[in-house]
Amino acid sequence: MADKMPSYRFGLRLSERGCVAGIGDGIAWIRGLPSARLDELIGFDDGSTGLVFQLGKEVLGAILLSQSRGVTAGMSVQHTGRRLEVGVGDALLGRVVDPLGSPLDGLPPPELRQFRPLEAAAPTIIERDFVSEPFYTGNKIVDTLIPIGKGQRQLIIGDDGVGKSALALDAVLNQRGRDVLCVMVLIGQPRSSVAGTLEALRQAGALEYTVVVVAEANALPGFRYLAPFAGCAMAEHWLRLGRDTLVVYDDLTRHAQSYRELSLLLQRPPGREAYPGDIFYLHSRLLERSTVLGRDYGGGSMTALPIIETRQGELSAYIPTNLISITDGQIYFESKLFAAGMLPAIDIGRSVSRIGGKAQHPAIKHAAAHIRLDYLQFLELELFARFGTRLEASIEQKLQRGRLLREILKQDRMQPLPEQFHLAWLLTYGEGLLEKLSPEQVAGQLSRLFERLPDYDLTLDTPKSQWLATLRELLEAES
Structure with missing residues (x-):
């Protein structure tokens, strides 16, 4: 206390004190804080805090930041001069x-x-x-x-x-x-x-x-x-x-x-x-x-x-x-x-x-360039094929490729895949390496392919020819 005495100066000190006019549903209505600002923290006498959320001519609305039951009408409220921080x-x-x-x-x-x-x-x-x-x-x-x-x-x-x-x-x-x-x-x-x-x-x-x-x-x-x-x-x-x-x-x-x-x-x-x-x-x-x-x-x-x-x-x-x-x-x-x-x-x-x-990445972007359009066209063709119309061989081939793609795009939750695996299935599908398989066989084949792929030092920057050679080798080994 003695250390603070030399710096003490007499002077008039003004402070605003408001009171709680009403409270309910996590909202406190307060009177008597005319200089309050939006998003300012205010303190209640019971130790609770609130956040000024709305300014009015006579009362302001504050969000209660604590669920204390001690806040009641008539309780004194004062400024803190601080904003809400985390x-x-x-x-x-x-x-x-x-x-x-x-x-x-x-x-x-x-x-x-x-x-x-x-x-x-x-x-x-x-x-x-x-x-x-x-x-x-x-x-x-x-x-x-x-x-x-x-x-x-x-x-x-x-x-x-x-x-x-x-x-x-x-x-x-x-x-x-x-x-x-x-x-x-x-x-x-x-x-x-x-x-x-x-x-x-x-x-x-x-x-x-x-x-x-x-x-x-x-x-x-x-x-x-x-x-x-x-x-x-x-x-x-x-x-x-x-x-x-x-x-x-x-x-x-x-x-x-x-x-x-x-x-x-x-x-x-x-x-x-x-x-x-x-x-x-x-x-x-x-x-x-x-x-x-x-x-x-x-x-x-x-x-x-x-x-x-x-x-x-x-x-x-x-x-x-x-x-x-x-x-x-x-x-x-x-x-x-x-x-x-x-x-x-x-x-x-x-x-x-x-x-x-x-x-x-350019490699994925190039490999996926036509995948989206092919899939949307397949959905339209599949809808048309439901009418039982006899289809041309080229249309049947597009439907077969579309069904394969639909099975490839399925993915279980909590099983995210690295980007190398994305490039792998894009290339195998785009180059037609899976066309001999039925839609029911695709998931198992890709799963086995993904298991062995980390053994090879392949990145997204690896040349496409090396990727295709490795993928063909893996698929032939599986068959």
């Missing part, structure tokens, strides 16, 4: 945390020395660079026909229960050994689904390079709203350090619903489907933070895989159209394909990657 750094790898960084895995809190605000401006145009490096998910269809580049925002869209989350999980598992740090944001999911995802990550050894941010279905709407911004801030830290990152938002439908719930509780004017007018800005400011930086700014990348849910395959619904317009392409899952056993149930005709082709 801890970032390598100590988060392998951990399961909530949107505020508190551990949910029963382990001690991670020791974090750096913090980033949840809300931050997206990188400027000067800082950004072109998407030029491929991002491999391990999926046959995506990596060859709907390629993704590092720094791209690729939407995963489809009805509930058709495999969207499984594809995103496979993408995370495929980053093992690739020096890509992953952040999985699970929004509004039941505890059983969260536990299943964590178990899959543990069994595959993917937790060591992954952070899981969880806002369960029974969490306060404010937590579900903050979850994707927290995951983005964690990945943004590594982005600025020049690292490659992947962020999975599973899913933004529940996030939009949480924002609508908050907006209605705060008595904001509802718009289409009761969503507030700024719902489009909600997701655009989140996804615009995903990019690839230029070398002068670190050269890191943040690839985003947002997931959105449709109802009965309706792509023109309000939230899906918003996300489609924001992202750089979409992977569309079709419920009819799922029911027919075509897994993954990706509709190649409706799926598109607007910029991923520029990042695709």
Whole structure:
């Protein structure tokens, strides 16, 4: 105390203190803080904290960030002068945390020395660079026909229960050994689904390079709203350090619903489907933070895989159209394909990657040049052939090749494949090395081929002639 006395100065000190006018459903209405700012943290006398979310003439609305039951009407509230931040750094790898960084895995809190605000401006145009490096998910269809580049925002869209989350999980598992740090944001999911995802990550050894941010279905709407911004801030830290990152938002439908719930509780004017007018800005400011930086700014990348849910395959619904317009392409899952056993149930005709082709490796790009068109033509021919019309030999041959391709494109979940395997099946199919097989034999033949392929020193840069010689040798040995 004596050490502080020389620096003490008499003076008038003013501070604002408000009081809680009402509370309910995770929202606190506060009077008496006229200089409060949006996204400012405020403190309650019982130790709870809140986030200023709406400013009014007489009262302001705040999101409660803790579920303390001690907050009551009339309680005193004061400024903190701080914005909401979350801890970032390598100590988060392998951990399961909530949107505020508190551990949910029963382990001690991670020791974090750096913090980033949840809300931050997206990188400027000067800082950004072109998407030029491929991002491999391990999926046959995506990596060859709907390629993704590092720094791209690729939407995963489809009805509930058709495999969207499984594809995103496979993408995370495929980053093992690739020096890509992953952040999985699970929004509004039941505890059983969260536990299943964590178990899959543990069994595959993917937790060591992954952070899981969880806002369960029974969490306060404010937590579900903050979850994707927290995951983005964690990945943004590594982005600025020049690292490659992947962020999975599973899913933004529940996030939009949480924002609508908050907006209605705060008595904001509802718009289409009761969503507030700024719902489009909600997701655009989140996804615009995903990019690839230029070398002068670190050269890191943040690839985003947002997931959105449709109802009965309706792509023109309000939230899906918003996300489609924001992202750089979409992977569309079709419920009819799922029911027919075509897994993954990706509709190649409706799926598109607007910029991923520029990042695709030339060898895969050249080998897959006509695969997409051939498959779409096969689907039309197959539909025509159902009428029982007698077909020409050339049409029968195209149907046979199409059936082979359909079997090749099938892939079990949690079995991502390296890019060398993609090039292998593209070349074997493109050169007609599998045409003597029936569709039922293709899967087994490719499986045996993939088992022996690592014994050969083949890369994507290996000449095509050497690839074909090796593939013919392996196939002849199997036959």
